[in-house]
Amino acid sequence: MRPLILISNDDGVNAKGLHALEEIAAEFGDVVVMAPLNNLSGQSHSITGIRPLRVREERMAEGRCVYSCDGTPVDCIKMATEHFCPRPPDLVLSGINHGSNSSINVIYSGTMGAVLEATMLGFKAIGFSLLSHNPDADFEPGVPYVRHLIGQVLQKGLPEGVSLNVNIPKLPKGEIRGIRICHQSKAQWRDSFTQRIDPQGRPYWWLTGKFECNDPSTDSDEWALTNGYVSVVPVHTDLTRYDAIGKIQNLTI
């Protein structure tokens, strides 16, 4: 039986990056896509409990089932693996995201939320992102790397509980220098909201902000991307800071 590959994203079922990933995945196996109806960037690991969800068949063909769901990327992974995949997926993919999910962006990302949910459910999973927010971005230069990583993970697996956060620099064909295994850079977004005044004189705020990376490390994902490499960060869902457990024992009573 061909491998089954489940795909989601956070840019929505009609995003160009999703179609690009679907085409590559179809080279390796049967494909089920379940993606949000609309763009849900920045939805992180959100789930929808306050209203029920609907699922719609978008496109069906031999070895390809594409569904949309009016929930979050995490909802899509739960729903698809439990109710819409004909068998447990051999691999779960998310993306290709329009825009970086490197560094601290991983924690805001719905694309990576889907990947982490798949990991928790026990599936091998990879999230792919291209460093371009352009809805018509050119995904071609990164395709050989996406293909390579899917093939390798299908063949060799991943350490238990580990998934991959893959970011691709925005470079023309042939200028990407290879793949680096990295850690997540230390960084944050600053000056996040800008105030405006509405026609009635009342204030409102738009999310904005500038990215500040203070990580001088040369084995970080920001370093790899700035230097023309595809960055691969092994990620997991255990937020425990183990080295702090000893340091805060004085909090006990």
Next chain:
Amino acid sequence: MRPLILISNDDGVNAKGLHALEEIAAEFGDVVVMAPLNNLSGQSHSITGIRPLRVREERMAEGRCVYSCDGTPVDCIKMATEHFCPRPPDLVLSGINHGSNSSINVIYSGTMGAVLEATMLGFKAIGFSLLSHNPDADFEPGVPYVRHLIGQVLQKGLPEGVSLNVNIPKLPKGEIRGIRICHQSKAQWRDSFTQRIDPQGRPYWWLTGKFECNDPSTDSDEWALTNGYVSVVPVHTDLTRYDAIGKIQNLTI
């Protein structure tokens, strides 16, 4: 000058747990509250980029400013620290959540999203949750522990980049056995969506699911809570699984 304590949550500005935390915090310093207008449980680290946000003054008194914001808990922390706190907060609190944020729940939790955002911005932060979803839950038995932890963290600080995920067992006064410093238990939610049929014969799905904890460890948060202790897990925002970096070097090209 008195310490400034910023408080948020994900149950909304009118939640009983928020008021309980505000009362305890006011013993230690001036308080700014900025909380979501409505219940936003399960919103994780979501941010709002697709529409502008509004902020409303709810209650103002000497040393107490309470605002609501129509964004997520993470939006609240960004907005409050940048535009509504009269000085940088000495401590950021979130909760007291109605319901557990132990184990893997930390990753779905908007309450803990607020805590992790504060951590990224460089502030000391603690999230508190009570293991009861009752809107009228009794927070009293946990108050001495909340008070103790706030006092200790204000006095001694926390390791850099580390915040605390504190969960309180649902026990009568006097039956809580103390505080344990723990790691996050390995667990997941299964069978997440249940299908129903609408009056027109079309399917829809409600989020549900059962919690499965497979972690036999006696220094985990689930163990502590089951055995009557307040669990304190030091958490951070670096999702890198460092021990896997060496193991996946064979993915490079």
